[in-house]
Amino acid sequence: MDRIEHSVIDSLLQALQSRGYVTIGPTARNGAIVCDEIHSASDLPIGITDEQSPATYRLKSGNNHLSFGYVLSPVSWKRFLVPPVLTLFKAVKTSDGFRITNETSAPDTPPQPRKLAFIGVRPCDLQALTLLDKVFLGDRYTDPYYKAQREQLFLIVVNCTKAGGTCFCGSMGTGPTAKAGYDIALTEMDRKEGAFFLIDSGSEKGAEVMRELDRRKAAPEEILAADEASVRTRASMGRTLETDHLKEILADNPEHPRWDVVAGRCLTCANCTMVCPTCFCSTVEDVTDLTGKNVERVRKWDSCFTMDFSYIHGGSVRATPKSRYRQWVTHKLSSWVDQYGDFGCVGCGRCITWCPVGIDITEEACAIRENHQTVLPHP
Amino acid sequence: MNTLTVEHPMIPKPYRVQSLRQETLDTFTVELSSINGTSELPFNPGQFNMLYMVGIGEIPISISGNPDEPRTLVHTTRSVGTVTKAMRKLRRGDVIGVRGPFGTNWPVDLVQGSDVVFVAGGIGLAPLRPAMYRVLSHREKFGKVVLLYGTRSPADILYRKELEHWRARFDLEVYVTVDRALRPWRGNVGVVTNLISKSPFDPMSAVAMVCGPEVMMRFTVLELQKRGLVNSSIYLSMERNMKCGIGLCGHCQFGPEFVCRDGPVFSYDRVKDLLAKWEI
Amino acid sequence: MENLEPILTQHPFLQGLDQKDFDLLVGCAMNVRFDADAMMCREGEEATQFFIIRSGRVTIELHVPGKGIVQIQTLSEGDILGWSWLFAPYRWRFDARATELTRAIALDGRCLRTKCEADRDLGYKLLKRFSEILEQRLEAMRLQLLDLYSTT
Incomplete structure (x- = not known):
C-alpha cells in the first residue's frame, strides 16, 4: 500500500x-x-x-x-x-428484402x-x-x-x-x-x-x-x-437488508399483502431500473428514415415496469403494478441467485434515492420477511 | 472493417421466401430457404427462430417443419401483430431475416420405447409438428402414438390435409375436437381435455407433450394426472415476450427461467410451481 | 332379450354398486339403438330416461334461429347422456342426436326416481355419480366459454 x-x-x-x-x-x-x-x-x-x-x-x-x-x-x-441506445446494425431495404450495410468503416456505422x-x-x-x-x-x-x-x-x-x-x-x-x-x-x-x-x-x-x-x-x-x-x-450505514433465506422467502410469497401495499405507492415510472447498476433488460426497435428505406436497428434499455415488457398476443403477462414491482424485487433478490449465483442487488441505494415516492427496497424486503409463509430449515 | 457488429448474435441472416400459404382465416405458413438455396439450418423439434421484417420488427416463431429436411425452414403463425401482418403479405422470392434456432426441444429422443401423447390446442399444433415428424420417421422406436388436437371451430383446424393423412395411418391415433361447431361438422365437439380420459395410451409408460394456451395446458395436465401420468412425463411449451432469443434482454423471464434459453419446452416438474402463481 | 346386467356391472359409471343395486337398475334398463341422425331426445320433451352410451357418437345440440344447429358437445362410448330426469320439471333442456349408429342402455327415470326415494342409499350413490358428470361437463363448458383460441 x-x-x-x-x-x-x-x-x-x-x-x-x-x-x-x-x-x-x-x-x-x-x-x-x-x-x-x-x-x-x-x-x-x-x-x-x-x-x-x-x-x-x-x-x-x-x-x-x-x-x-x-x-x-x-x-x-x-x-x-x-449503452442506453446501441445501434446493432444498419440496413437498407431492397426490392426483395434488405441488405445489412454496416460492413464498412463509414462514420455512421454503429459505435465501437x-x-x-x-x-x-x-x-x-x-x-x-x-x-x-x-x-x-x-x-x-x-x-x-x-x-x-x-x-x-x-x-x-x-x-x-x-x-x-x-x-x-x-x-x-x-x-x-x-x-x-x-x-x-x-x-x-x-x-x-x-x-x-x-x-x-x-x-x-x-x-x-x-x-x-x-x-x-x-x-x-x-x-x-x-x-x-x-x-x-x-x-454508519442507515439501512440493512437481511439476506438470510431472502431468496426463498421472496420466491415463496408472491401473494404477501405487502406487495399490494407497495403497489399502492409505486408509480411504475421505471426510475429504479434506470439508475440500478445491474438492471440489464433491453428492447430492440427499428428506426427508419422518412423514405422508409434506411433502417437502423437499435437496442434500448427497457424496464420490467412497463406494460409492453411482458406483452404477448392478447395482453401483458404482468398487467398489475403489483406484479411488476414484485418482478423487479424478486429478480434482484431471489431469481437472480438462481440465474447467476448471487444477488442482483449491490446495495448502492440508487433506487431508493431516485424513487419519486421514496420506496425503499430494504424496507419492502423486510416487510415481506415479517409474516412470510416460508418454512425455513432450522439452523 | 466492422467485424464486431457483423458477428453480433442480434444480426439476422437473410432467408428467401419459397412459399406462403394461408392455413386458416388467421394463420399462414411461410417456407424459407437460405439465399443460396442449399445451406441447412438444423434444428430440434420444439425450437424457435426469431423472424425479422426489416423496418417493422422481429418476433419469435416456433419452427413447424420437418427436422429431417433442414434446408427448408417452415413457420406457421397467426397474423395478429404488426410483424405477422406484414409477413402475411410476403411473396415468393422476398427476403426476410432469421436468427436461430433457439431454445430447448421436445424430448423425442429421450422417450424411445414409450407411448407418446401429443396434446395440442389451437396454433399450439405448429410447435408440436416437428416432434410428430420425428416420431413418425422413427415410428418403430415408440409405443402407441396419440395426437389430441383441440381448436376453436372446424374452420380453424390447422394442417387439415396432413391430419387427415395421419388419421388414415394404422400406427397413429388422431383425435380432433372443436370448441364450437354448426351442423355439418360430424367430428367431436368439446374441449381437448375431454379427449384425454378415453385416449388409448398406457399412462405408466406414456410421455405427454403439450402445447397451447397456458390455461389449456394447465387443465390438460390435470387430466393427464388423472390418467396416472407423473409430472416428470409431462412437457409443456411456454410463451413469453422475447426480444433477443439468447437470454440477454430479460423479457421472457418466468421466475428464474429464461423461456428463450431454458425453454420454451419445459418438463412440467420444473415449472409447476410457477404456473400456479399469477402474473409471474 | 339380452341380459343387461353384465353390461351394467362392467360400466365405469356404475362401478362400486351392490348386487341389489344392480338388481334394481336392471329392472329399469332397456337396450336401445339409434340410427345415424336419429334424435335421442328433444328440448322441451319430458325427460323419462338417461342413456349409457355403448357405441356410436351423440351430439348435444340446440337450434338457434338464424344460426342453425349449434353443437355443444359430442359424446361417445362410455359417456352418460341426460340428467333432466333427476330434476323437476323433468324436461330435456337440449336436443341430442345420434350422428352415427349409436347403441345405448336407456334407464327409466321415473322408475329410478321412485326407487331412489325408497332406497336413499342408492339415491346417494347415483347422485354422487351424476354430480361427477355434472362437474366434468361444467369444467369443460367453462373452458369453452373462455374461448381460449380466440384471436381477439
Whole structure:
C-alpha cells in the first residue's frame, strides 16, 4: 500500500491518457454528479458532497477539498458497457428484402468500444460490473459489444470513507472497501494538513501505471486510519437488508399483502431500473428514415415496469403494478441467485434515492420477511 | 472493417421466401430457404427462430417443419401483430431475416420405447409438428402414438390435409375436437381435455407433450394426472415476450427461467410451481 | 332379450354398486339403438330416461334461429347422456342426436326416481355419480366459454 498526494491525480490521468485511455470520471453538472470524460483533476467535483435520502438528492459545497467527497453518482457505469441506445446494425431495404450495410468503416456505422478508464468506481459499482459480466459473458451467449468494451477497461476504484443516506452495501457484502476486481484502488483520506490518497494495485496493468506515479510507502498509521474509516462507514450505514433465506422467502410469497401495499405507492415510472447498476433488460426497435428505406436497428434499455415488457398476443403477462414491482424485487433478490449465483442487488441505494415516492427496497424486503409463509430449515 | 457488429448474435441472416400459404382465416405458413438455396439450418423439434421484417420488427416463431429436411425452414403463425401482418403479405422470392434456432426441444429422443401423447390446442399444433415428424420417421422406436388436437371451430383446424393423412395411418391415433361447431361438422365437439380420459395410451409408460394456451395446458395436465401420468412425463411449451432469443434482454423471464434459453419446452416438474402463481 | 346386467356391472359409471343395486337398475334398463341422425331426445320433451352410451357418437345440440344447429358437445362410448330426469320439471333442456349408429342402455327415470326415494342409499350413490358428470361437463363448458383460441 502506497501513498500519493492529491496533486498526483493529474499524473495518473496523464499516465492513462498516454496509454490511449479515454478517462471517464465524476464531474458536477446540472446539479448532479455525472460520469463523463474528464481531462484533468480539476474536472473532478472538488469540495462537493451529495445528500441522499428516499426521493431526495442534492449537491452541496462541502467544507473540504476532497475530489471524491460525494458518495454516489446517479449514473452507474453500465451505460458505458450497455449503452442506453446501441445501434446493432444498419440496413437498407431492397426490392426483395434488405441488405445489412454496416460492413464498412463509414462514420455512421454503429459505435465501437474503445479504451476507457473509469476513475472513481465505488466498490458497490465494481460488484455491479461483476454481476453484469455474468449476464453478458455467459457460457452460452455473449454480448460482443459488452465483451469488447469490457476487455478495454481500466478500473480505478475509490473506496468509501463515508456512507450515503441510502447506502446498504454492508448488507450485500460489496463495500465500503473493494476487495478485488480493480486495476487500481484509491482511498481518499481527509487530513487537516491536506487530503491524500492511499493507492494499491489489483492487477499487473494497474501496477505498471502505479510505478510511474510519484508515491511513497504508506505509513502504518495511515493504513490503520483507512481501515478505521471503512469500519466507521459500514457502521454508519442507515439501512440493512437481511439476506438470510431472502431468496426463498421472496420466491415463496408472491401473494404477501405487502406487495399490494407497495403497489399502492409505486408509480411504475421505471426510475429504479434506470439508475440500478445491474438492471440489464433491453428492447430492440427499428428506426427508419422518412423514405422508409434506411433502417437502423437499435437496442434500448427497457424496464420490467412497463406494460409492453411482458406483452404477448392478447395482453401483458404482468398487467398489475403489483406484479411488476414484485418482478423487479424478486429478480434482484431471489431469481437472480438462481440465474447467476448471487444477488442482483449491490446495495448502492440508487433506487431508493431516485424513487419519486421514496420506496425503499430494504424496507419492502423486510416487510415481506415479517409474516412470510416460508418454512425455513432450522439452523 | 466492422467485424464486431457483423458477428453480433442480434444480426439476422437473410432467408428467401419459397412459399406462403394461408392455413386458416388467421394463420399462414411461410417456407424459407437460405439465399443460396442449399445451406441447412438444423434444428430440434420444439425450437424457435426469431423472424425479422426489416423496418417493422422481429418476433419469435416456433419452427413447424420437418427436422429431417433442414434446408427448408417452415413457420406457421397467426397474423395478429404488426410483424405477422406484414409477413402475411410476403411473396415468393422476398427476403426476410432469421436468427436461430433457439431454445430447448421436445424430448423425442429421450422417450424411445414409450407411448407418446401429443396434446395440442389451437396454433399450439405448429410447435408440436416437428416432434410428430420425428416420431413418425422413427415410428418403430415408440409405443402407441396419440395426437389430441383441440381448436376453436372446424374452420380453424390447422394442417387439415396432413391430419387427415395421419388419421388414415394404422400406427397413429388422431383425435380432433372443436370448441364450437354448426351442423355439418360430424367430428367431436368439446374441449381437448375431454379427449384425454378415453385416449388409448398406457399412462405408466406414456410421455405427454403439450402445447397451447397456458390455461389449456394447465387443465390438460390435470387430466393427464388423472390418467396416472407423473409430472416428470409431462412437457409443456411456454410463451413469453422475447426480444433477443439468447437470454440477454430479460423479457421472457418466468421466475428464474429464461423461456428463450431454458425453454420454451419445459418438463412440467420444473415449472409447476410457477404456473400456479399469477402474473409471474 | 339380452341380459343387461353384465353390461351394467362392467360400466365405469356404475362401478362400486351392490348386487341389489344392480338388481334394481336392471329392472329399469332397456337396450336401445339409434340410427345415424336419429334424435335421442328433444328440448322441451319430458325427460323419462338417461342413456349409457355403448357405441356410436351423440351430439348435444340446440337450434338457434338464424344460426342453425349449434353443437355443444359430442359424446361417445362410455359417456352418460341426460340428467333432466333427476330434476323437476323433468324436461330435456337440449336436443341430442345420434350422428352415427349409436347403441345405448336407456334407464327409466321415473322408475329410478321412485326407487331412489325408497332406497336413499342408492339415491346417494347415483347422485354422487351424476354430480361427477355434472362437474366434468361444467369444467369443460367453462373452458369453452373462455374461448381460449380466440384471436381477439
